[in-house]
Amino acid sequence: MLYALKIAGRYLTASKAQTGLLVLGVAVGVFIFIFMSALIGGLAELILSRTVGDIAHVSIQAEPEDPALLLAGSPLLVQQKSSTTAANLPTAANFIALIESLPGVRAVSPQISGAGFVTHGAQVAQVSINGLMAGRESAIANLDGYVVEGTARLGAGSILIGKRLAEDLNLLLGQSVRLSSTKGIETALTVTGIYQMGAGGPDRRTAYVSLGTARTLFAMPQGLTRVEIKLTDLYAADAMAPQITALTGLTAKSWTVDGAQFLEALSAQAKTGVFLKSFALITIVIGVASALLLSTYRRRPEIGIMRAMGASERFVVLVFVLQGALIGLMGGLLGAALGYAALLPFPAGGQFRTGSLPIDIKQGSYGLAIGLTLLGAILASIWPARSAAKVDPVTAIGQ
Amino acid sequence: MSALVVVQDLVKTFGAGLTETPVLRGLNLTLQTGEVSALLGPSGSGKSTLLTILGTLMQPTSGAHQMLGCDLVRASDSARTAFRNQHIGFVFQFHNLLPDFTALENVIFPAAIRAGRETAVAQARGKDLLARMGLQDRIHFPTAHLSGGQKQRVAVARALMNRPELVLADEPTGNLDRASAGQVMELIAQINQDEGTTFLISTHDEKIAALCARQLVVVDGQVQG
Numbered sequence: 255m256l257y258a259l260k261i262a263g264r265y266l267t268a269s270k271a272q273t274g275l276l277v278l279g280v281a282v283g284v285f286i287f288i289f290m291s292a293l294i295g296g297l298a299e300l301i302l303s304r305t306v307g308d309i310a311h312v313s314i315q316a317e318p319e320d321p322a323l324l325l326a327g328s329p330l331l332v333q334q335k336s337s338t339t340a341a342n343l344p345t346a347a348n349f350i351a352l353i354e355s356l357p358g359v360r361a362v363s364p365q366i367s368g369a370g371f372v373t374h375g376a377q378v379a380q381v382s383i384n385g386l387m388a389g390r391e392s393a394i395a396n397l398d399g400y401v402v403e404g405t406a407r408l409g410a411g412s413i414l415i416g417k418r419l420a421e422d423l424n425l426l427l428g429q430s431v432r433l434s435s436t437k438g439i440e441t442a443l444t445v446t447g448i449y450q451m452g453a454g455g456p457d458r459r460t461a462y463v464s465l466g467t468a469r470t471l472f473a474m475p476q477g478l479t480r481v482e483i484k485l486t487d488l489y490a491a492d493a494m495a496p497q498i499t500a501l502t503g504l505t506a507k508s509w510t511v512d513g514a515q516f517l518e519a520l521s522a523q524a525k526t527g528v529f530l531k532s533f534a535l536i537t538i539v540i541g542v543a544s545a546l547l548l549s550t551y552r553r554r555p556e557i558g559i560m561r562a563m564g565a566s567e568r569f570v571v572l573v574f575v576l577q578g579a580l581i582g583l584m585g586g587l588l589g590a591a592l593g594y595a596a597l598l599p600f601p602a603g604g605q606f607r608t609g610s611l612p613i614d615i616k617q618g619s620y621g622l623a624i625g626l627t628l629l630g631a632i633l634a635s636i637w638p639a640r641s642a643a644k645v646d647p648v649t650a651i652g653q
Numbered sequence: 654m655s656a657l658v659v660v661q662d663l664v665k666t667f668g669a670g671l672t673e674t675p676v677l678r679g680l681n682l683t684l685q686t687g688e689v690s691a692l693l694g695p696s697g698s699g700k701s702t703l704l705t706i707l708g709t710l711m712q713p714t715s716g717a718h719q720m721l722g723c724d725l726v727r728a729s730d731s732a733r734t735a736f737r738n739q740h741i742g743f744v745f746q747f748h749n750l751l752p753d754f755t756a757l758e759n760v761i762f763p764a765a766i767r768a769g770r771e772t773a774v775a776q777a778r779g780k781d782l783l784a785r786m787g788l789q790d791r792i793h794f795p796t797a798h799l800s801g802g803q804k805q806r807v808a809v810a811r812a813l814m815n816r817p818e819l820v821l822a823d824e825p826t827g828n829l830d831r832a833s834a835g836q837v838m839e840l841i842a843q844i845n846q847d848e849g850t851t852f853l854i855s856t857h858d859e860k861i862a863a864l865c866a867r868q869l870v871v872v873d874g875q876v877q878g
Contacts, residue, residue, distance in 0.1 A: 256770045268753040559749045562710060563763045563811070564738020566731060648710050651749055 258569060262576035265549070276545045277585045283538040284589025284627050285596070287531050288618040292597050294527035295617025298520060302488070305516065306509060308395040308451070310363070310482030311491040314504045316343045344477040349502040353483060356501075358494060361393035361484040366468035368479065372415070372461060373432040374423040381419065381461040383435065385468020394482045397449055397462065403427045404447035408464040412446035416457035420448050433461065435471035443467070535630050538585070542578055543634040550574060550642035557642050558650025567643035574639035575632060582631025586624035593618055657818055657851050658684040658707060663716035665702050665874075676702045677713070678874035684853060686818065689845050691862035692855040694871035700855045703871065704821045707853065708741055709733040721818065738767055742812030742850075746824035748804040750796040750811070756783060756803075757792045760810045767815065775814070782810035786840060802833030809840055813850065822854040826861055838864050 266273045325331040347364060354362050366385035371378050388408055392398040397406040397414065404427045406414060413433060415425065425431065427445055434440035443463065451457055469475060483498070483506075485491055491508035498506040510517055550557070557570055597615040665677040676699045684690060694700050705711040706718065709725055718725045721740060725733060742763075750759045757779050764775035783792050786806040796804060805825060812820050822841070826834035838861060844850055854865060862868050870877045 257765045257768075260771075264753050555749070556751055559751060560762075560766070561734070562708070562737070562743055562749075563766065564734055564815075565766045566734050569766055648705050651745065 255572065258572040259576050261573050262580060265553070265573070265577060266580055272545075273581070276541070276581055277588060279541045280538050280581060280585025280627060280631065281589035281592060283534045283541070284586050284623050285593045287534040287623045287626075288590060288593030288620060289596065289613075290527060290530045290534065291619040291623070292593075292600075292613045292615060292617050293611060294523065294530070295619075296600075296612040296614035298523060299614055299617070300612040301520070301523075306488055306513070309509055310394050311485045311488045311509050312483040312495045312498060312506050313509075314343065314346060314481040314483070314498070314502070314506050316479070316505075342474060342477040342479060343481070343504060346478045346481050346502075346504060347476075349504070350481070352501060353481070353498060356494070356497070358485050358487060358490050359483060360486045361390070363387065363390050363393040363482040363484075364465065364478045365480045365482060366465060366472055366474055366478055368435055368437075368468075368472050370433055370435040370461075370471065372413075372419065372423065373434070374425055374429070377423045379419055379422055379458075381415075381433075381459055383433065383468060383471060384460060384462050385465045385471075386462055387465045391462065394484055395451070397447075400449040400451050401447050402450045404445070406447050406449070406462075408462060408467075409446075410464055410466055411443055412464065413443040413467075414447040414449060414462040415445060416460060417448055417450040418458035419461070420445070422458065433463070433467075433471065437471065437473050439471050439473060441467065441470060535626055538582075538627055539630045539634040541634075542581055542631045543637060545581075546574055546578055546635050546638035547641070549577070550638045550645075553642070554645055554650045557645045558647040561645065561647035562651060570643040570645075571636075571639040574642050575635045578631045578635025578639070579628060582628040583624075585631070586627035589627070590618075590620045590624050593623070594620065655686050656683050657686040657720060658682070659717070659719045660707070661717040663703075663706065663718065664714045665699070665706060665711075666714045676874055677706075677716075679716070680871075680875050682869070682876050684819070684851055686851055687845065687849045688867055689841065689852040689865045690854070690867040690869055691865035692853055692869050692871065693857070693859075693862055696857075698871040699874050700871050701823055703876075704823050704853065704855055707819070708743060708821050709737045738763055739815055740818050742815070742817040742820040744805070744808050744812045744820065744822035744825040746827045748796075748801075748808040748828075750804055750807055752797055753795075755793050755795055756788060756799065756807045759796055759807055760814055762811060763814045779810070779814065782813055783807070785843070786810050787836075800833075802829050802836060805829055805833065805837055806840065809837060809844075813844055813848070816848065817850065819851045819853070822852060824855055824857070826856065826858065834858075834861065 350362055350364055353359060364387050368383050370381055370383045372381050386408055391406045391408055402417060408414060413431060425445055427448060429445050430442055431445060432440055433443050485494060488509065492510055495506040495508040560570060594615070597613060597618060600611070600613040600615055660680060660682040663677050663680040664675070666673055666675045668674050680703065692700050692703070702711070706713050713726065723736060725736065728736065751762065757776070760782055761771055761775045761779040764778070765771045768775065780792060783789060786809060788803060788806055791799060791803060796807060799807065809825070826837055829837065841852055842864070845852060854861070856862055
């Protein structure tokens with residue numbers, strides 16, 4: 255092995271220009287592999303952060319109650335169901351600590367939600383009211399990150415509204431509004447923060463208040479309307495939801511129940527990435543195989559001499575496979591270094607800049623690229639190596 | 654002296670059908686341990702084919718070939734390869750050195766592929782052989798920088814590296830000037846005396862053949878002499 259490695263190394267250094275070009279070719283393939291990995295991984299992360307990143311991965315909501323009978327004994331005459339007031343989860347608050355202690359749970363947000371109206375002077379706007387627990391304002395949607403004026407912190411008497419709503423109602427930070435719920439309860443609040451998510455719906459129609467304010471507005475001294483849970487791995491939601499249901503007796507729902515199409519799109523994107531990376535690998539394999547085949551042809555007389563001196567077929571195979579491995583390793587390392595250098599200007603950790611490529615340097619799959627290139631180069635060299643080992647020494651020496 | 658190589662009724666035919674060409678026709682030959690023999694004969698008489706078969710690089714069409722008591726006709730390819738490495742040395746007309754390696758690396762090649770590495774013992778033996786060839790100042794020279802005569806002496810040293818019982822030399826002086834040819838033949842005689850190595854030298858040169866103890870002539874695919 256050691257001696258075969260020496261011969262393989264000597265063959266590579268004997269024709270430096272040819273070896274350099276070959277290594278460069280492999281490095282370009284590895285560079286493409288790494289760049290595509292970082293781009294596709296970054297794109298997926300961007301899409302996730304812009305979509306699933308701001309929603310609950312698992313949510314607990316009360317089952318809708320049966321409508322009340324208007325005439326005793328007659329199920330044909332019932333009260334119309336309210337579409338603006340969610341059902342109450344009277345025991346949910348007891349399970350918050352338990353859910354938080356589950357492995358894989360990143361954050362839990364107990365909420366009271368419902369519909370209402372914001373009034374500023376003569377202007378009125380319908381809104382969805384979200385009552386959040388103080389200190390957990392950014393547990394699900396990153397409100398801290400979206401606030402453009404003021405703060406996301408919610409206290410008694412404060413309200414956080416979207417920028418579009420503020421524009422519609424000519425509201426400025428620090429001004430007072432009146433917020434009334436569908437229960438007919440009204441309260442005066444001060445705008446302590448204005449956010450901008452970039453989506454028309456939430457920016458115009460969602461107002462955040464403290465959980466205490468929401469309790470008052472919806473006359474709910476106890477209980478919650480919804481518990482939202484964020485996981486460290488969003489793909490674990492399907493397994494986590496039934497686990498939470500079993501532990502609490504409450505109905506927990508995974509985000510994938512309503513996001514199947516989105517999940518399919520993500521999967522298709524991942525498959526596209528695999529295809530593109532596979533093509534880069536195939537290019538590497540073909541390049542190494544053709545170069546080594548050429549090398550074995552050029553070195554036929556030398557192979558014949560080796561065989562005449564008593565070198566076994568296995569030894570000859572080893573020499574050329576090691577050549578392939580060395581080319582793969584050098585090309586892999588060079589390509590990975592070039593790839594890393596090219597990705598350095600892009601911000602790390604998914605902090606994407608608007609207008610630039612959504613590249614994540616951490617998702618370059620450097621080790622995988624080097625490992626697969628090495629493996630590919632070894633596999634690519636087997637055929638030329640076996641062909642070299644079959645050289646007839648008598649014919650080869652006579653050439 | 655004892656018989657080192659015994660060949661009986663050796664037949665080698667190339668091609669088949671209309672293109673069938675018999676080269677060796679029931680050849681018989683015995684080489685004694687320690688003798689230096691010249692193999693003479695016109696071009697196409699089968700000298701090179703005989704050397705190739707004796708060197709286990711080619712299998713005969715039929716007949717028996719034994720060396721050191723081993724049946725080399727029935728031996729597997731890997732067994733013949735190992736046997737060749739340990740017991741047979743080759744010197745070719747065109748030196749056939751590995752061009753990307755130094756003189757010493759070329760000489761110790763047969764020992765290195767046997768051991769899997771270049772051992773200190775092999776290096777010492779290689780240096781000693783090159784010194785005996787008068788190449789002590791060319792040990793680390795790339796072979797491309799050596800003259801034709803020097804290359805051929807490196808090739809002789811390489812053939813002797815594993816202390817083979819038999820060295821087969823195919824026109825070893827055919828490509829050398831008279832002085833270099835004389836040097837190579839002197840070295841062969843010296844090695845034969847020092848190590849008792851058996852040499853079979855194919856040549857067209859009657860003067861070279863006259864330096865050998867025995868002359869064998871291949872005529873019509875058979876050995877005379």
